[in-house]
Amino acid sequence: MAPRPLPGGELDNIGFRPPRYDLEPFSPDEVHRVAWGWFHAFELAEPNRVATRFTQALARSRLSDLARIPLMISMLCQLHAIRPGRPLPASRGRIYHDFIDLLYKHQHVRGATGIRLQTRAALECYGSNALDQSERTLSSLPGLIALIAAKRLAGSSQPVIDILASHPDAQRPAEVPTDVWRAFLDDALRRSGLLTVRSGEFVFLHQTLLEYLAARHVIPDEQDGARLLRRLFGRWTRYGPSTNDPGIKCRLWFRKIWRAPLNVEASYLGFLLDVAQEKDPAATDVLPCNVWFDAGDSKPAGSSPSRRALALSSPLKSSTPPPTAAQRWPRTLR
Structure with missing residues (x-):
């Protein structure tokens, strides 16, 4: 299965012409049902009414066709559930921008479950320099992941953790053992919500996440x-x-x-x-x-x-x- 049409000739060498199937987008009724499911999961009051207003807002924003794509409707529903009083994003790029910001806020939530407090507990025995560098890494992580995305899009096969560890903003402090620091970087990448591990290697959860982050990297200002x-x-x-x-x-x-x-x-x-x-x-x-x-x-x-x-x-x-x-x-x- 592929999330988009394959390049011409991609399957020419398999010896036969395989059948081709397209995954149909959601119908308008299915969009409403999916929205209801998300808003019910978020325990919003009157989820059916919220879903109706949401689909109406999609039409006003000319996002109805885009919302028929499963990934897009899931992101739009989560954004709307978190901030129901705000207008929907105006473009596909803005949807990704706002959703990635939401993931970042979840990663850096205050309290015992937040990554900063857990990092401090794991690294404070190595001194203030280790804590300062870990803070620098966490603050720079969105830009570092965008850099990784740009390298991947350009064809780099270097392991993600190595790309991250070689950057000055994520280099290991001398007093921290290598395995401890790489465990910290590994945890930071996993908890970003943008990457997952497949066959022992970090990969982006979806190709469009990689593309959007790469675009952010190549256009910094x-x-x-x-x-x-x-x-x-x-x-x-x-x-x-x-x-x-x-x-x-x-x-x-x-x-x-x-x-x-x-x-x-x-x-x-x-x-x-x-x-x-x-x-x-x-x-x-x-x-x-x-x-x-x-x-x-x-x-x-x-x-x-x-x-x-x-x-x-x-x-x-x-x-x-x-x-x-x-x-x-x-x-x-x-």
């Missing part, structure tokens, strides 16, 4: 967003009749367009757009009107360039622009 988008999308080309796509009208042939970057998953690209706009709402102004996905070998069956045209108004790709910005973007080509 507002200056980097526009610069990165300009570099990624800076491939001018022209669309012509030789491209086999009946969805493109003749009047659009030879129009000058920017092609989206090769070998970059659309999901990750959407997170880059979201994070860039989060850091600087004007970051996407560097993009021209016509931006095209060139899916290459990762082209899903039945798709076409016209259907893969980048639409900033699509919540699956990136955040919805404000009305003034939306007026500057042309209709998605169909």
Whole structure:
């Protein structure tokens, strides 16, 4: 099973053409039932009424289609249960941002179950320097996990615990035994809620968590967003009749367009757009009107360039622009 379409040719060497099945998204009624289940589990008063208001809020926020995806509805329900009076996140990237912040707060809860108090109990016998370094590591952990995500997305196979231990913010104090410090790092990663252990190695719980965190790492501040988008999308080309796509009208042939970057998953690209706009709402102004996905070998069956045209108004790709910005973007080509 795969959470998204496999690249073309991925299964060519198995000797036969396997059947392909798509996991259907939730129906609107199922979304309501899932929401009711979450709100009942959170022991909210009148969970059915809360679920009804929640689904209405999804429609108002144009998140109804996104909420039909099981992972997304689970995150949205937990965010709404924790803060029912606040508006829902406006984009997929913002959903991940708020949910990861929620996980971080759970990890650092005060009291005997919090990681800081337990870390102090485990390391205080090694002195104040060990405690100071452990505090530095815990404070830097969100950024360090984002660094790990970026390395994984770039193809690194180095063990996660080694990547973490080699960073200055997580290096072992001289007075702490290696096994004790690695046990501390191991516990910090497990309790982040973002990684789990499979076959003895840390992996991200979901590919989209890795993609979002990697996007946060490569766009650390507002200056980097526009610069990165300009570099990624800076491939001018022209669309012509030789491209086999009946969805493109003749009047659009030879129009000058920017092609989206090769070998970059659309999901990750959407997170880059979201994070860039989060850091600087004007970051996407560097993009021209016509931006095209060139899916290459990762082209899903039945798709076409016209259907893969980048639409900033699509919540699956990136955040919805404000009305003034939306007026500057042309209709998605169909």
